[in-house]
Amino acid sequence: MAHDHHPTGIKRWLFTTNHKDIGSMYLWFSFIMFLIGGAMALGIRTELFQPGLQFFDPNTFNSLTTLHGLIMVFGAVMPAFVGLANWLIPMQIGAPDMALPRMNNFSFWILPFAFTLLLLSLVPQLFPDGAPNFGWTFYAPLSTKYGPASTDFFIFGVHLMGISSIMGAINVIVTVFNMRAPGMTLMKMPMFVWTWVITAFLLIMVMPVLAGAVTMMLTDRHFGTSFFDAAGGGDPVMFQHIFWFFGHPEVYIMILPAFGIASHIIPTFSRKPLFGYASMVYATASIAFLSFLVWAHHMFTVGMPVAGELYFMIATMIIAVPTGVKIFNWVATMWKGSITFETPMLFALAFVILFTLGGVSGVMLAMTPVDKQYHDTYFVVAHFHYVLFPGAIFGTIAAVYYWLPKWTGNMFNETLSKIHFWLSIISVNITFFPMHFSGLAGMQRRVPDYNMMFEGFNQLSSIGAFMLGFSQLLFMYIVINCIRGGQGKATDNVWDGAEGLEFTHLPSPAPYHSFEKAPEVK
Amino acid sequence: MKEMTENTGKPTNYYVPEQSNLPIIGSVGLFILVLGAGNFIQSSTDKVKAEEGSLQAFMGSMGPYILTLGLLIIFYLMYKWWSTAARESMANMNSAQLDRSYRQGMLWFITSEVMFFAAFFGALWYARTLIVPWLGGEGNNAMTHALLWPDFNAIWPVTTTPGGTTTQAMGPWGLPAINTAILLTSSWTLTIAHHALIDRNRSTLILFTWLTALLGVIFLGLQAYEYYHAYTDLGLTLGSGIYGNTFFMLTGFHGLHVTIGTIFLIVLSIRCSKGHFTPENHFAYEAGAWYWHFVDVVWLFLFVFVYAF
Helix, strand or coil: CCCCCCCCHHHHHHCCCCHHHHHHHHHHHHHHHHHHHHHHHHHHHHHCCCCCCCCCCHHHHHHHHHHHHHHHHHHHHHHHHHHHHHHHHHHHHCCCCCCCHHHHHHHHHHHHHHHHHHHHHHCCCCCCCCCCCCCCCCCCCCCCCCCCCCHHHHHHHHHHHHHHHHHHHHHHHHHHHHCCCCCCCHHHCCHHHHHHHHHHHHHHHHHHHHHHHHHHHHHHHHCCCCCCCHHHCCCHHHHHHHHHHHHHHHHHHCCHHHHHHHHHHHHHHHCCCCCCHHHHHHHHHHHHHHHHHCHHHHCHHHCCCHHHHHHHHHHHHHHHHHHHHHHHHHHHHHCCCCCCCCHHHHHHHHHHHHHHHHHHHHHHHHCHHHHHHHCCEHHHHHHHHHHHHHHHHHHHHHHHHHHHHHHHCECCCHHHHHHHHHHHHHHHHHHHHHHHHHHHCCCECCCCCCCHHHHHHHHHHHHHHHHHHHHHHHHHHHHHHHHCCCCCECCCCCCCCCCCHHHHCCCCCCCCCCCCCCCCCC | CHHHCCCCCCCCCCCCCCCCCHHHHHHHHHHHHHHHHHHHHHHHCCCCCCCCCCHHHHHHHHHHHHHHHHHHHHHHHHHHHHHHHHHHHHCCCCCHHHHHHHHHHHHHHHHHHHHHHHHHHHHHHHHHHHHHHHHCCCCCCHHHHHHHCCCCCCCCCCCECCCCCECCCCCCCCHHHHHHHHHHHHHHHHHHHHHHHHCCCHHHHHHHHHHHHHHHHHHHHHHHHHHHHHHHHHCCCCCCHHHHHHHHHHHHHHHHHHHHHHHHHHHHHHHHHCCCCCCCCCHHHHHHHHHHHHHHHHHHHHHHHHHHC
């Protein structure tokens, strides 16, 4: 079965069964989607630079917010994590490849087609009434009764993304449960592997529910059903319940792998083992379990019974406990460590601090009476951008800087990467911090116009957004430069004292097939 | 590795397949399939009005052809992919470890299917326990009832919707009960066949696998008759409000899964006749059996929650 020849050209990428090739494709796809979704965000910020309508009519503005959200969630963050899983899990557990390599490639190649379908909605000749305009949460009846024609293609696009995610998740779980090297017991698994296998459980449990939700949308739109229409005995609020039963675990799908990444980087650069490994595993599992029980905290304003509001408020706050365990563990890992501040560590530290900020505003939003004030304001936008940008995306960037020398065999440009870090961390706060204030003062999300009194905060956000967006082009340059040779060869261990099979057992760059023979794990 | 110590004549290396064009064919096929489906649905229902002569109208008219092309590609892909997998299995390329990967993969796939049905069962339960009583004025919804739907009678099945659509409900003790018996029997015949496979009793294996497939076909025939009866005699359609919606979506997706399972069983029957399976190596057979039992269990839930109560 050993085959050392490297297929070349386009066929290498189209027909590949190699986890590293597939991981690279996922990561590049994710970055392209990140740029497209980012361009839409800059469109939004341009319009919001001043009150009044300048560049986009309200419907186009709504389409921009909708597509920005969908592309970032399903096209940028999720594929980035699957790409990292592909690259890292086989190396970290001592496997030759992913368990089901052909299905692995299928999972990837569905995605470009799914997003082509979604982006086709921007072609006015095909869809004269415009792209999806109902927000990334596509609440009924906006998406059923009032949705434009492109909604149907969005629905099928979601189906395809779901198929891709489920196959990817099955692959991860089977790989982790069946492909570990001898001696690699579950409680010796690296944290990234643990967080990903739990993420994969969440994906398998909730992506089919999303498929069910969009299927009901499709039949409501075209085949006379009334799941989300009271006249037929349905209820538009039921859509929100089904959607958020998917949606809440989904937000943990977008953060758990980043938790795993931080749990690798912080010990390496603190030169101490991870504090409380077992509690990290259990905390991650608890967060995942609780994520199924809190969905209606997104819906406090729909008129739920008070008992429901109380339950969902308290259950949501309980999540802060395992999350707090994780944050204290990271801090305790650094305590009295010999810390150095290489770029991956800088991003990991920013992740811990700013994710915590987003988590704390999340606890504020969990309080029902308070949420009734904050609901659908920029405070919510600030909250979830703090957990997604400095959370999920900084986590991904940290991972890329941390493992890039292992992947390419070359060191990246340290100075430029630090400039990238400082530009990112400053501009991410300029962009999103003022949104807390404009939101608390009452500025509504998803509206292209606003009261004069919010102008200052919005101008700050817009300036920050352009800085933040263009800083990521520097990131792209650093990565490409590193692939082409960078700042010289990386050592096999790459970082002083990095742990894990990929650093201790494999050369840099890691060979095309990771472990043809399983290593012995002590 | 663990399986090096086992002397089963199976390979010990994990089989990482060579490059394969199957995934990209599948991705293109899925894209064409849904592109066709979207255009076909839009041009054949009245929700979307395309301007005559526009690109949108042209795509709509092409919908059925694009859809057919997509289906053909996907059918070709399924045939190709599974025949490749079957060939690899019979060429003894699969180690015990790879066999475990396939088994675990199938189990997680079925788990995802369970969750797909859970969405529709969730809609059913939510409608029965919350929406219908609320529309009838329960909780803090007295004014909803009095002002919006004063004539609505909150009972399940909802035979008259708040909007006024009427239908008759489908009782459990005719065809549905017979269909329950048929599916339960089919699980029993399949288990006999599976035991026969392990005992190398080929004639029983082939007979009972065919028998199971036949029971699947009978089930589908009766289900089709039930739908006909519902549409023509009871006035129960997909559009008859929340009762008809949940009834047809749940039984319809179940019927689709029975269809897939029956095709699976027919293929397995043919492969049994060709002697493809051995007591040690019959992942495909087990996967088919698991799938069939899953479909059976879903039906039991349907019988209880859609028909009986």
